[in-house]
Structures are given as C-alpha cells and as structure tokens.
Amino acid sequence: MKTLLVTCGATVSFPKLICSVISAPFIGELKSDGFERLIVQFGKDYREEFAGKLDNELFIEVECSISTAELGTVNTPVSRTLMASHFEIIGIDFSSKIQHVIKEHADLVISHAGTGSILDSLRLAKPLIICVNDDLMNNHQQQIADKFESYGYVWACSAKPKDLLRCLTRSRSEVLKPFQATRSDAFEGRLKFLAFS
Template structure:
C-alpha cells in the first residue's frame, strides 16, 4: 500500500478566506488527486469561510482553526501551501518540506510578496496567488527546490533585511 501524501494548508493566525476557498475547491482537489495526494488538511485561522469536509475513497479534506503547534502537521505533510507570514514560511522551510507560498494580494504594503519573491529567486520555494495556484500546481516540480540553510537564525534575519531592502 502506498503511503498517504498530505497537502497541509496554513494561514497562521490570520484570516485568508480566499486561500482556504481555493485550496479546498473541487478544481484544486482534483489537481491534488492527479498529483497523488490523498489528503488536504487546512488550518483556517480566524477566517469566516469553513470548507466542506470531504471523505471519499482515497481522498479526504479536513480542517481546523488553531492548534498549540502545527509542527506535527508540517512534519507529516508531503507539500505545504502557506500564507506568506514569516513564521509559517520559516517553520516550513526549516522542516525541509516543499513549499508554495500564496500571497494575500489584499494586504496593503505587501512585504509578504517581497519575502516570498526573494525566497523564490533563491530557489527555496514556489509562490502563487489565489488566482494562479492551480497553474503553479499543474507545473509542480519539487525536485528543483533548494533546501533552506538550517540553524543560524541570523541568516534568516539578514535575509529578511535584504528582502525588505533594509541592507
């Protein structure tokens, strides 16, 4: 029996209903299945939208709002789709998991875009918007992603300064 492949979607403590809606949509669930994933687990934060749970042969969609720690969900994931919050991005990259960061285009002064774009340029992740997430998934090749350097937190803060144009 093949091991289950899980997509973990996280919005952190924020409200990002557009990501929750698109990640749980029929179209994306079909794409996840085509890519060999059997479970989509969504951490939906304080959003209003609650996805329809799915439980059919060989494929499930589940969600929760918060947990004390999402470390176990990250560890068990085969693919992570995350909002661009620095904490979620760093935790996912630190776990060595393939990561797609989805930019919330409704945020003003979108530093998240700068962070995600720089990490993308450095080859550590893929990035998308809610509008093109399906396209990014259809071209998914996680083998091309480079591991993020572990350990030294100053590297990340220096990276953030660089991405924000502060150094």
C-alpha cells in the same frame, strides 16, 4: 496518506486561498497527484464559514483521521470526505503543534507569506508553495515571497486557482534548493526588514 497542508496563519484568515484549495479543479489535481488528504489551518474566526463551504452534496461528515491532540487544536476539527472518493479534508483554526503536523503529515505545504510559517516548513525540508495575500496593507508579503523564490527555496504565487495550479504542476517536476537549517541572524534580519518595511 499523501497530504497537503495549507496554513493561513493563526490570526488573519485568507478566504481567497481557502476557496482555491477546496475548489473542484484543485482537488481534482491533488487527487491525480496521489494526494488523499488536505489539512487546512484556516485561522481565527473562520470555522463556521469554512464548514459552510463544505456543507453540500459533495462532502459527508466523517470522524477525523488525526486526533485533536496530534493536530494541536482544542476545537474539534472540521472533517469531511469527498463523496465519490476517499479524499479527506480536515479544517482547524489553530495548531499549537504546527511544526509537528508539518513534519509528520505534510508531503507538500501551501503557506501564506508570513515569515514564521515559511521558516517552519523550510527548516523541516518540506516542499513549499507560498501564496501571497494581496489584501494585506502594503503588500509586504509579495517582497518576502519574491525573495524566497529568488533563492530557489519555494514556489510563489497569488491565491488565484490558475496560479496555484501552475505551482502545483511545477512541484511535480522541479526540485527546490535545500534550505540551510542552521539559524542565520543576518538572513532572518533581512526578512524582518522586508516584513515591516
């Protein structure tokens, strides 16, 4: 199944991003691109709110198509399917196997601008959209996103639906530069500096 993985990080939820990716226009665009599944790693203490956003007449609860063990979560995933189609949405709070989920299931990744999440996707050669959480202090994520985009490794945007749709459109026709899979202490040092400056 062609799958989009959205990761918000393990600790801080990112409601703006979550609302955008589960919106009807965004899901419609995903479906028109051939996507059949959306996995959202929504972060700590957001499970009830995430499930609540999907508890309406458009979605029905279904058994998750991926096992809890494979998703690397201890909690039962939130799993819904869009009533009018076979489009599945899976929500998890945390994954101890996020690299496995990215490698085995993700055709495209949308990530918050945390360096660990970014590097996970790039090292696995997955096309990546970085979404900046501008609610965080100092807005350091913008600097990180801008740096990765300037190298041609990612597409970067805000969590606004129109910006995400623009990046989704770019992902159809643009090819990103391959990321150097070998570790570079100098490069990672610059990223850490950006993250904490």
